[in-house]
Amino acid sequence: MRPFDYAAPATMTEATQLLRDVAAAPLGGGTDLLPLMKDGLVEPSRLVDLRRLPGLESIEPVAGGLRLGALVTLDRIESDDAIRTGFRLLAEAASAASSPQLRNMGTLGGNLCQRPRCWYFRGGYRCFRAGGDACYAVGGENEYLAILGGDPCYIVHPSDVGPALIALDAQIALQGPDGRRFVQAEDFFVGVKESLTRETVLEPGEIVTHVELPAQPSGARGTYLKAMDRGAWSFALAAVAAQLALDGGIVRDARIVLGGVAPTPWRCPAAEQALVGATLSGTTAALAAARAVEGAQPMSRNAYKVDLARGLVERALARLMPDRGSG
Amino acid sequence: MAEGGETAGPGHVPVTLRVNGRSRSLFIEPRRTLLDMLRADLQLTGAKQACDRGHCGACTVLLDGRAIYACLALAIATEGRDVTTVEGIEGPDRLHPIQAAFIEHDAFQCGFCTPGHIMSLVSLLNAAPDPSEEQVRRAVSGNLCRCGAYPNIVKAGLAAAATLRGLRSDAAREGEDG
Incomplete structure (x- = not known):
């Protein structure tokens, strides 16, 4: 260094x-x-x-929701009672991230701001992400890269927590030289059409200070599922954060966000529309899962991710069916 | 040590922390990692340096009682904190029950990853004295063993947990008797 x-x-x-x-x-x-x-x-x-x-290490209740400091570690998110009770998919997402040592060290804010893991970017190639003028993954080693929202740069956002925060409709508090501002978690991440060299809206000198989780509607339940190339300590090949509000068996609200498949956590409005107003069943889950990966454009070596992401969405929704007891 | 709005470095600056129960004051550059400080400045070579990127777990130590990768911590950021290495878990002439269990259960071949695995288990057993097998497996999921000793590492972890529980209940009984 x-x-x-x-x-x-x-x-x-x-x-x-x-x-x-x-x-x-x-x-x-x-x-x-x-x-x-x-x-x-x-x-x-x-x-x-x-x-x-x-205040950056605190977890405190606010208006039915929770306010988390940016320095709260992933380990605390995984084990905190209030998060596990009210925002279970966030605890599951933190639990799925990295390794025990990294969860003891790594923070909520840092998880959102981590840089992409693309082999070419990390390997020092002068690619788009590094300010260069090419993507070496096109026709190269692209099995871990994007199937949605790529072109011309095919990174995937590596965060597990990011998709969960979007599914929970969280707000992110930022502090910079020009003062304080709030952005919706969904608007915090920047796609490749907006910028090739940064992944978030953070301006120079600006930092994440807090995340606010709003009160969830009645009947809310959620889960986070992640597929990896080994059983632990790996980034997502594909992941899904699913948060539903159920009334009996009827879906009143749905937020479905994919991880590991696009340069940002990838919200799936078509899948959500297929669910809202419908009875949650195997049939509606399969339909929503198919909608979630609509428009996917796999690269030469990552077509498997389309089926993987679809399967994860279907499985997550099955877990959330009322008789399954997931909360 | 930089206080308030002041900056320290980039040259050598004073840092004071506790290592294995003893206060240590050093002059280091801000870019010095905790791992380099332990190994090079304090000659504590139990924490191993392999990947130096948080990919292998060989450098695992405890920071305020919890397992971390020393290669990813800056020494200067541990000012005032408590670091425990494998050298500090037991006296020089005795084995900690986890170390003894590793020998008993043949939980290593080359031994390079062993200090890291042991420190991950110390961290687990501090927090969960009666862990399930799944908890033990998860506790060492951030430590690689290229010899593939994992099944015996898990056995050693469970056996050490039982030994430590026994020692604690013995100590509690002695406390009542005394």
Whole structure:
């Protein structure tokens, strides 16, 4: 790693000041930033450790929902009673991420801001994502890459938590040199048509400070399913975050979001429309699953992801059927 | 140590933390990882350096009692915190029950990953003294073993948990008697 200076400010004002001046990067758990720095993919001249900022490690109830600080670790999200009770799919998503050590270190905010895992980008190729002018995965090693929303860059967003937050209609609080703002989780991620070199709406010097989970409608239940190339400690080949509101067997509200298949967490409005107003059954689940992957354009080596994602959606919906006891 | 809005480095700066129960003060660059500090500055070579990217688990240590990858932590960010390495889980002349269980159950071949696996199990048994087999498997899911000793590692973890529970209940009885 190149040399850098380090600060651990105790107030947000100081943090904002420290982040605006130079090529500074915020430090949370460091589990993505340090590998990026070791590989020379990012070279900040300053790290601003967010650990001493007040309130960023707290989980507190607000108006039927929860407010989570950006430095809450994945391990805490996995085990927190309020999250497990009211927002189960978020606990499941955190639990599916990475390894015990990484969940002990890695933070909510960091999970949302992690950079893509595309082999070419991480390997130092001058690809679109690295500011170059080509995607080497087209016709190359693309088995882990996008089937939806790619062209010209086919990264997949690696976050497990991101799809869950969109399915829960969460808001993300940002703090930057120009003050504070809130964005819907769905609008936090930036597709390849908008930018080839960043994955979120964060402006230079801006950081995620909190995530707000709103109260869920009555009869709400959700689940997160993830397919990996081994049983643990891997990124999603495909994943689904499904949150439904059920009234008897009737679906009153549905949010279906795929992970691991597109440059952003991929919401599936056509699948949601197929569910809302319908009785949740094997037939409606199969229909919604087919709708979820509509428009998929697999690359030379990743067509398997279309079937995988469809199967995951169907299985997630089966888990949420009332007699299955999932909450 | 950088306080408030001040910055430290990029040259050597003072850092104080506790390592294996002992306060240690060092001068390090902010870019020094916890793993390099332990191995090179403190000569604690139990935590191993292999991938240096959080992909293998050989560098697992405890930070405030919880398993982490030392290669992904900056030493400067551990200011004031408590680090435990495999050297610190038992006295120099004795084996910790988890170490003894690894020998008893043949839970390694080359031994390179062993300190990491042991520290992951220490972290688990601190939080869950009576783990299921599934919990043990999950606790070491962030540690690779290229020799493939996994089944015996799980057996050793379960056996060590039973031993530690026995020691605790013995200690509790002695406490009542005393």
